[in-house]
Amino acid sequence: MKTVALLLAIASLSSTVYAVEGGQDVNWQDYPYLVEVHGCTGTVLGGNKVLLAGHCFWGTTPQQTLSLANGEAINGLSMKTLYDTDLPENEIIDVAIWTIEKNIPTSNIAFVADLNAPETKVELGDEISFIGFGRDNHIPKLGRAINTVTWMINDLSESARFDYSGTAHSVPGDSGAPILNIYNNIIGVNTSGGSTTSSGGERLRKAKDWLLQNINAWHSPTELMFTGDNTLDIQSLHVNPTNLAERQNNGTLTTGDVSVTGGTCLTDTIEPFGTCTLEMTAGQYEGKVILDDGNEITINRGKKPTPPIPPTPPTPKDGGSGGGSIGWLGLLGLLGCALRRKN
Known part of the structure; x- marks a missing residue:
């Protein structure tokens, strides 16, 4: 009962x-x-x-x-x-x-x-x-x-x-x-x-x-907009103690126009439910901090460099060899033909 x-x-x-x-x-x-x-x-x-x-x-x-x-x-x-x-x-x-x-x-x-x-x-x-x-x-x-x-x-x-x-x-x-x-x-x-x-x-x-077993990831904002330096607090909801040193050392921590320059997430071992800091520097374009595979912080989403404008092909000058006009070599050829006819 x-x-x-x-x-x-x-x-x-x-x-x-x-x-x-x-x-x-x-x-x-x-x-x-x-x-x-x-x-x-x-x-x-x-x-x-x-x-x-x-x-x-x-x-x-x-x-x-x-x-x-x-x-x-x-x-x-x-x-x-x-x-x-x-x-x-x-x-x-x-x-x-x-x-x-x-x-x-x-x-x-x-x-x-x-x-x-x-x-x-x-x-x-x-x-x-x-x-x-x-x-x-x-x-x-x-x-x-x-x-x-x-x-x-x-x-x-x-x-x-x-x-x-x-x-x-x-x-x-x-x-x-x-x-x-x-x-x-x-x-x-x-x-x-x-x-x-x-x-x-x-x-x-x-x-x-x-909770840790079913999350097992870093917990942080996923979208930020800034340029220059910024320090962000994030939390470990991993099962085991961890940090971001390996990702930083093997070059997988960031992509695009952002870099991680320091912080306790790189230097300390973070226990489950613990927090740490990420020190970042961002340019004016989009970049990502990849905390876990598939778990990213996108910085300045959508801001891409303006593609260069392709150069305009030069317009041939009057008297040039293009566009149907007759150049000086063409005039000499016509003059030669005229002289042969006279002879």
Whole structure:
């Protein structure tokens, strides 16, 4: 009976997705790493991965189309989830990683908290925020809410769920919305709501190893516009410690009109969930920093050198040998013919 009750509770959450009500309206252009899909909110990680709630796709296929802040639509390819009612009760976590057909254009990102660090553990009384797509007359509308953690099960082996309350709560439209700590780092995903005071989410800490296995890439903006020098912070969501020294040394780190001149991503070993710096110099034309195979930062997209204008062929001068005019050699020939006729 316990299992049946749990499944019924999960089904009740799955039937409706949720979004922010009573929060602050925000401009989607300021959060290009958020996507709207299938009545849910997703967060771009590692270029072509999207973090969201597992129940958003329960009973559907992952070949859905997501909407971006720039108005573009991109198709999904595959999905991995811990939301599986065949799992033991203490292993069901309402999260998913969705792989998209190409990198999603983002000029800024939200880092995932260091889920291995003790200080990132969710505690009662913590202030958190979440950002999601509410629905006004069935039209998604992005909003942000600040809440306080009011309930949780401290034994991580038992449950990943925690609840939070405040002046804003979830309404249909935003399951999967990122839950952020006071440093604006992602610690969970929003999964439930509906009351006028509280909402609930899943702690990512319990799913940290699973997340790394299904992302295993650098996490960074994918589109930047600048010339000259720039320093960028990026995050490793790889399973193992890594850096970018090998790619720099073998010449595969950059192409086009950009170079990486230094930074801790080259000199230090970066642990999973760790961050490092890339020091770059860009010219005025397009270039790429290739962090992983297929995972790139495009600099100054579309800016190409103007091709040279081909020279115009010279126009023959009057009296030249072209264009039907008679040159001096031709005149001498005519004169010779005339003299022969006289003789």
